[in-house]
Amino acid sequence: MPSKHIKASDFPLLQTCLTDNKEWAERVSHENPGFFANSAKGQSPFLLWIGCADSRVPESVVLGRKPGEIFVHRNIANQFHHNDDSANAVLTYAVKNLGVQHVAIVGHTACGGCLAAHGAPKPDPKESESTALSRFLSPLIELRHSLPEGATIDDLIIANVKKTVQTVCESEVIQENWKTAKETGKQPVYVHGWLKDLSTGLIKDLDFSEGPDF
Ligand SMILES: [Zn+2]
Secondary structure (H helix, E strand, O other): OOOOOOOHHHOHHHHHHHHHHHHHHHHHHHHOOOHHHHHHHOOOOOEEEEEEOOOOOOHHHHHOOOOOOEEEEEEOOOOOOOOOHHHHHHHHHHHHHOOOOEEEEEEEOOOHHHHHHHOOOOOOOOOOOOOHHHHHHHHHHHHHHHOOOOOOHHHHHHHHHHHHHHHHHHOHHHHHHHHHHHHHOOOOOEEEEEEEOOOOOOEEEOOOOEOOOO
16 A cells, blocks of 8 residues: 655644654753754764664663763664664664663563563464564574473563573674773673562663673
């Protein structure tokens, strides 16, 4: 079906968002004159946040950070797949161009992606997966079936954060960063695993942090 031009201004909720944005920008400019002029010159985030697309886990809001401090990749259930060009491109740019010092993999309680994967049967390799969503969830379903019988959704959520920490550490970008750090003495990138509890708003360090072994 072809598309046709419409007006965003016909939708009151979107208009409210734009009005709120104007008020926010005016408030920030008032409190910190020059903030946006400096921001327009460039960014130097210290952290790459790989989190879930869930609307309840907005990284800069929940960490109390300003624009420019956190580089972000969010997808269904905070996953990192070696064949995912989008995730790999973000990691590459964050590490090589922006020089982030830390990567945080952030899961959250009641994650819809993990809930779906927890209840799904093991994928049949003979059946071709039919949607982008089912293909993207497939590794999560595999992970669910690798856990012991009786594993809960919370077990899967935590196992998924742990697995993503490992997958990011095994990526070409991080491996190359660690090799360079060893050769040059530069500070390497560190990878961490966190969990946000939606019922309290608090983020817990899962103690899955990894750095190079040298
Ligand atoms: Zn989620």
